[in-house]
Structures are given as C-alpha cells and as structure tokens.
Amino acid sequence: MRNLLEVNNLTTYFKSNKGLIKAVDGINFTVSSREILAIVGESGCGKSVTAKTILGLIGQKKNEIIGGEVLFKGENLLTKNYREMQQIRGKEISTVFQDPMTSLNPLHKVGQQIAEVLTIHEQISRQAARKQAINILTKVGIPSAASRAEQYPHQFSGGMRQRAIIAMALVCRPDLLIADEPTTALDVTIQAQILDLLQDLRHELKTAIIMITHDLGVVAEISDTVAVMYAGHLVEKAPVKLLFAEARHPYTKGLLNSIPRPGSRKKLEPIPGQPPDLHNLKTGCNFADRCPSVMAKCRQQSPLLKKIAPDHQAACWLYEEER
Amino acid sequence: MWRYITKRILIAIPVLIGISIVAFFLIRLVPGDTVTALLGANYNQEQAAALRADYGLDKPLITQYLIWVKNLLKGDFGHSFFTNQAVSSSIMERLPVTFELMIMSFIYCLLIAIPLGAVASLKKNSLLDYLATIFGLLGVSIPNFWLATILILVFSLHMGWFPSGGFVSFFADPIANLRYMFLPSIALGASVGAVVMRMTRSSMLEILKQDYIEMARAKGVSQKILIISHALKNALIPVITVLGIQMGYLLGGSVIIEQIFSLPGIGRLALQAITNRDYILMQGSILFVAAGFVIINLLVDLIYALINPQIRY
Numbered sequence: 086m087r088n089l090l091e092v093n094n095l096t097t098y099f100k101s102n103k104g105l106i107k108a109v110d111g112i113n114f115t116v117s118s119r120e121i122l123a124i125v126g127e128s129g130c131g132k133s134v135t136a137k138t139i140l141g142l143i144g145q146k147k148n149e150i151i152g153g154e155v156l157f158k159g160e161n162l163l164t165k166n167y168r169e170m171q172q173i174r175g176k177e178i179s180t181v182f183q184d185p186m187t188s189l190n191p192l193h194k195v196g197q198q199i200a201e202v203l204t205i206h207e208q209i210s211r212q213a214a215r216k217q218a219i220n221i222l223t224k225v226g227i228p229s230a231a232s233r234a235e236q237y238p239h240q241f242s243g244g245m246r247q248r249a250i251i252a253m254a255l256v257c258r259p260d261l262l263i264a265d266e267p268t269t270a271l272d273v274t275i276q277a278q279i280l281d282l283l284q285d286l287r288h289e290l291k292t293a294i295i296m297i298t299h300d301l302g303v304v305a306e307i308s309d310t311v312a313v314m315y316a317g318h319l320v321e322k323a324p325v326k327l328l329f330a331e332a333r334h335p336y337t338k339g340l341l342n343s344i345p346r347p348g349s350r351k352k353l354e355p356i357p358g359q360p361p362d363l364h365n366l367k368t369g370c371n372f373a374d375r376c377p378s379v380m381a382k383c384r385q386q387s388p389l390l391k392k393i394a395p396d397h398q399a400a401c402w403l404y405e406e407e408r
Numbered sequence: 409m410w411r412y413i414t415k416r417i418l419i420a421i422p423v424l425i426g427i428s429i430v431a432f433f434l435i436r437l438v439p440g441d442t443v444t445a446l447l448g449a450n451y452n453q454e455q456a457a458a459l460r461a462d463y464g465l466d467k468p469l470i471t472q473y474l475i476w477v478k479n480l481l482k483g484d485f486g487h488s489f490f491t492n493q494a495v496s497s498s499i500m501e502r503l504p505v506t507f508e509l510m511i512m513s514f515i516y517c518l519l520i521a522i523p524l525g526a527v528a529s530l531k532k533n534s535l536l537d538y539l540a541t542i543f544g545l546l547g548v549s550i551p552n553f554w555l556a557t558i559l560i561l562v563f564s565l566h567m568g569w570f571p572s573g574g575f576v577s578f579f580a581d582p583i584a585n586l587r588y589m590f591l592p593s594i595a596l597g598a599s600v601g602a603v604v605m606r607m608t609r610s611s612m613l614e615i616l617k618q619d620y621i622e623m624a625r626a627k628g629v630s631q632k633i634l635i636i637s638h639a640l641k642n643a644l645i646p647v648i649t650v651l652g653i654q655m656g657y658l659l660g661g662s663v664i665i666e667q668i669f670s671l672p673g674i675g676r677l678a679l680q681a682i683t684n685r686d687y688i689l690m691q692g693s694i695l696f697v698a699a700g701f702v703i704i705n706l707l708v709d710l711i712y713a714l715i716n717p718q719i720r721y
C-alpha cells in the first residue's frame with residue numbers, strides 16, 4: 086500500500102509569555118489509503134494540535150513554530166500557502182471536530198453549510214449542490230433530509246449535528262478524514278451510532294481516517310492501527326489487536342489497566358500523577374515521573390520511537406537491548 | 409411576526425402616555441409661562457389674564473392635559489402660541505433636516521466604523537488597530553458640542569472648506585446641502601461611530617475564536633468569504649443591539665448639534681419652544697421624537713430577528 090499521508094518529525098511549538106510550549110515534539114507516522122489510524126492519548130497531549138497542523142490551521146500566526154514534513158500524496162503540505170491549502174481542505178482532507186454544538190455556524194442553514202463545500206470545490210450549480218447536500222444528509226441517516234436541510238443548527242440535536250458535520254466532511258469524497266474526538270461530546274448510545282456510521286461510510290467512500298480519541302473503547306471498535314501519544318510524543322504504535330494484546334510501553338499498559346475489560350476481575354489501576362506541563366519539560370523521557378519501571382537513563386535522554394518487534398514500535402529505554 | 413409587531417405597538421402605548429404626562433408637566437415646572445414670555449417687558453395683569461383665558465391656561469392643569477390628549481387623539485397637535493402655525497406642520501417642516509442628520513451620522517457607522525472595527529480585529533495589535541483604538545477612545549470621550557466647536561474653528565473659520573452653519577434643502581441644491589450637513593453629521597456621529605467600531609472589533613475577536621470559524625477554514629472557505637459571511641455577519645448581532653440604543657443618543661445629540669450649526673431641525677424647534685415656554689409646540693415635538701424612538705427600536709428588533717434565526721417572534 087502506498088502511503089497517503091506521511092508525517093515526518095513534525096513539531097509544533099507555541100511561543101507564549103510563560104515560555105515555549107512544545108505541544109507536538111517530533112512525531113512520525115504514516116496513513117495508507119483506506120486505513121483507520123487511531124491517535125489516542127490523555128487530553129492536552131497534543132492530539133488536536135497535530136490534526137490542525139496537518140490541515141495548516143496552525144502555523145499562520147507568529148507565535149506558532151512548525152517543523153518537519155507532512156507529505157500528502159507525496160507533496161509537503163507545510164510549505165503550501167493558504168490558497169493552496171484551501172483547495173485541499175474540505176476536498177481531499179476534511180475534518181470533523183469534537184463539539185458538534187459549536188462546529189456549525191448558527192446563522193446559516195444546515196443544508197447551505199454542506200452545499201457550500203461543494204460550491205467551493207466543484208463546478209456545480211447552486212441547485213445541484215443543494216440536491217447533493219440533501220442526498221448526503223439522507224445517507225448519514227437524517228430523516229426527511231429535504232426539510233431538515235432548510236433548518237438552522239439550533240433546531241438539530243447533538244447527534245444530528247454531528248451527522249450533518251460528517252455529511253459536510255464527506256460530501257466531496259475526500260481521501261482522508263481527520264476526526265478529532267467526534268464522539269466525545271455525545272451520549273453513549275449516540276456515540277455507537279456515529280462510529281457505525283463512520284465505518285459504513287469509509288467502506289462506501291474508501292476514505293482513510295485519522296481517528297483522534299482519548300477513549301480506548303473507540304480505538305478497539307474502529308481502528309486498524311493505533312498510535313499512542315503522550316506529552317507531544319508518540320510512545321507506541323502497533324496494529325490494534327497487537328496493541329491490546331501486547332502493549333509494551335509503560336504508559337500504554339497504564340492506559341489499558343485503567344479501563345474495565347469484559348470478563349476481567351482485575352482491579353482498575355489509574356496511572357498515578359499528572360501529565361507534565363508542556364512549557365516546562367525536564368530532560369529525559371516525559372513519562373519518567375509517572376513510570377513504574379523508571380531507570381536512571383530515562384532521566385537523562387528521551388527515547389525515540391523504534392521498532393521493537395515486527396509491526397510494533399515503542400519509545401522506551403526498556404526495549405533498547407531487544408533491538 | 410405580525411403578532412409580535414402588534415404586541416410591540418400595544419406596549420408602546422403606555423410608554424407614549426407616560427412621556428406625554430412627563431412632557432406636559434415638566435415644562436410647566438419651569439418658572440414663567442407662555443404669557444410672560446409673549447408679553448415680555450410689556451407685561452401687565454389684565455392683558456396677561458386675557459391671554460391666559462384665550463389659550464385656556466387658566467383652567468386646572470388636569471383639564472388642560474385632558475384637552476390636549478383629546479385633541480391629539482383626533483390627530484390635532486394644536487397650534488403654536490407664538491406663530492400660530494400648526495404644530496404638526498412645523499414638525500413636518502423640520503423633520504427632513506433632523507432625519508438627514510441622523511441618516512448621515514448613521515452612514516458613517518456603516519461605512520467607516522464597522523469596516524474599521526472588523527479590520528482592527530483581523531489585524532489585532534497592528535498599527536492600524538492602535539490607531540482605531542485611539543480613534544475609538546477619543547470618539548467616546550470627546551463631548552459632541554466640543555467637537556462641533558473645534559470642527560467649526562478648524563474647517564470653516566480657519567480652512568474655510570465648509571460653512572459654519574445654516575442649511576439648504578437637498579432638493580434645492582444637493583451639493584450645497586451636503587456641504588452644510590458634513591460637519592454637523594461628523595460631530596454627531598463621531599461618538600456613536602466610536603462605540604460601534606469598538607463593539608464590532610470586540611465582537612469579531614470573540615467570533616473569530618469560535619469553532620465554526622475553524623470549521624469553515626477546514627472546509628476550504630476563502631479568507632474573504634470567511635470574514636464576510638462566516639464572521640462579520642455573526643459579529644454584527646450585538647452591534648445591531650448597540651446601534652439601536654445609540655439611535656436614541658443620536659436623537660438627543662441632534663438637539664445640541666442643530667443649535668450649534670443653526671440647522672432648522674426638530675431639536676432646535678424643541679429648544680426654541682422651551683425658551684419661549686411655547687407649551688403646545690414643545691409637548692408636540694417631544695412626543696413626536698419619543699414616538700420616533702419607539703419606531704426605531706421596533707425596526708432594530710425586527711432586523712435583529714431577520715439575521716438571527718434563533719429568534720422567532
């Protein structure tokens with residue numbers, strides 16, 4: 086499989102008056118076409134910043150310092166200007182954000198907001214765009230879509246809004262969808278429906294998905310590959326089954342121990358402590374202070390993400406000898 | 409919608425009754441009355457008593473008020489004690505001047521203040537933003553009569569670009585009319601423009617932080633459409649509210665501005681009526697201005713509902 090997206094050594098720093106915030110600090114991953122990659126991690130670890138940097142939504146302001154490469158179909162997105170990115174966003178790479186209550190413009194009709202994507206990216210009449218908007222609303226499971234399209238966001242429930250936003254993201258049949266915690270703000274039953282919907286649509290539209298989440302349940306349900314993120318670094322990456330069966334990084338293990346598993350009578354053990362302050366990082370591994378297997382070396386140098394087994398990568402000094 | 413309009417008009421009735429009472433009794437608290445003002449130095453008891461009987465001023469106050477209201481309901485605003493001209497026709501004669509003054513001040517808000525506020529928010533902390541902030545602070549803190557005086561000193565007396573006062577009808581000579589109205593409308597509109605500019609700026613800054621703006625970017629919306637259709641439209645909702653409130657300020661300010669620039673508008677009419685204790689004229693013009701304010705507020709609320717779909721009447 087050819088890589089659709091290749092992220093090489095991506096860094097996103099923010100200058101602030103408290104100092105440099107290293108929100109994303111040298112991450113590497115690839116997404117092949119039709120793959121679902123989950124990026125999982127506690128809130129504040131830099132998941133959304135990663136997504137927005139890939140889309141070019143971060144990097145325009147003076148205090149935002151970006152490094153590395155984001156190769157999409159072989160072209161580096163980070164060197165493109167706003168106009169060039171405009172043609173890619175919404176057409177080839179689209180997005181679903183976390184909060185459906187705030188992601189739609191309250192003053193525009195829902196149908197109009199979907200049709201807008203089409204009129205930007207395709208030579209299409211207003212009527213045709215409107216018709217297509219209604220079609221895709223039906224496809225994402227909105228009943229009586231024609232009349233719903235004429236309504237405003239406040240007339241939609243949270244789940245309906247997220248469906249409409251997914252419709253908006255997929256109406257131009259993008260190659261890559263970045264879904265940033267698309268189910269976090271929804272009720273559990275609605276969450277499951279939205280995940281099902283995303284899976285159905287990806288089979289039909291053949292879209293690759295980067296699924297950003299802090300919820301391992303979502304990861305298990307939907308993804309092919311999992312990348313675990315901690316304080317701006319990727320700490321482990323493996324196919325989903327392998328990761329759940331044989332997690333190697335102490336942080337990943339901690340995450341898995343902190344969620345209930347069916348059939349298991351083991352007591353849940355939350356990871357002690359808090360994630361570090363991103364603008365006040367010590368040298369060494371960012372996880373050292375919370376790590377049960379911390380060694381002297383961990384405080385001196387930060388480990389890099391390296392292959393520890395076939396298809397399995399981890400950034401941890403524990404596995405240095407195995408290489 | 410129509411139900412809402414009817415309701416608003418019905419609510420306006422007690423407001424107007426209240427204003428009619430205040431206008432009626434307030435002017436009568438001022439020492440001296442129409443007759444003393446009319447007779448001036450030639451004041452003597454018999455003549456005064458005769459005139460008072462003539463105008464009905466010898467009747468009890470309540471009776472006078474009720475007679476006035478009864479005539480109002482018949483559409484009769486009464487006649488000026490001084491000129492004997494019908495109050496309604498004096499008002500209609502003066503109305504276009506005040507109206508034009510307000511419209512021109514209002515246009516500054518639309519053409520200068522709102523774009524300036526929007527640009528200042530987009531270029532936050534730039535030189536232009538600082539200039540806009542200075543303009544805003546000056547506009548809010550400088551009293552309009554002082555600004556009017558300075559404008560006259562600089563642009564008419566010193567530079568001689570604009571006349572210092574007077575009026576020509578727009579239909580008689582549009583160019584001359586605009587030259588007469590230019591300085592007054594700036595003096596009147598500056599502070600409202602400043603308030604609107606600052607409101608637009610802060611409202612835009614708030615909107616630009618919203619998720620749906622980021623979402624629009626993620627859809628590939630161009631910068632221009634993003635600003636106009638996704639940000640400015642939303643940012644204008646609170647600005648419209650402020651504009652509605654400021655219209656009352658424009659009406660009040662026009663009294664002073666018309667006086668300074670000798671514009672024959674309603675404000676000046678009311679002021680003359682007060683000086684002359686011309687009760688009927690003064691009551692009529694105050695009531696008229698109040699009704700105008702009620703109508704403007706209703707219009708603002710309707711426009712508000714038009715752009716904000718979350719409000720349905």
Ligand SMILES: Nc1ncnc2c1ncn2[C@@H]1O[C@H](COP(=O)(O)OP(=O)(O)O)[C@@H](O)[C@H]1O
Nearest residue numbers: 099106108127128129130131132133134135363
């Ligand atoms: N525009 C910004 N300026 C400064 N710091 C930011 C900015 N955006 C995000 N951050 C910081 O970057 C870190 C990662 O944030 P984010 O990617 O949103 O976390 P999450 O993994 O929960 O999505 C957080 O500490 C956040 O405070």
Ligand SMILES: [Mg+2]
Nearest residue numbers: 132133265266
């Ligand atoms: Mg996030």
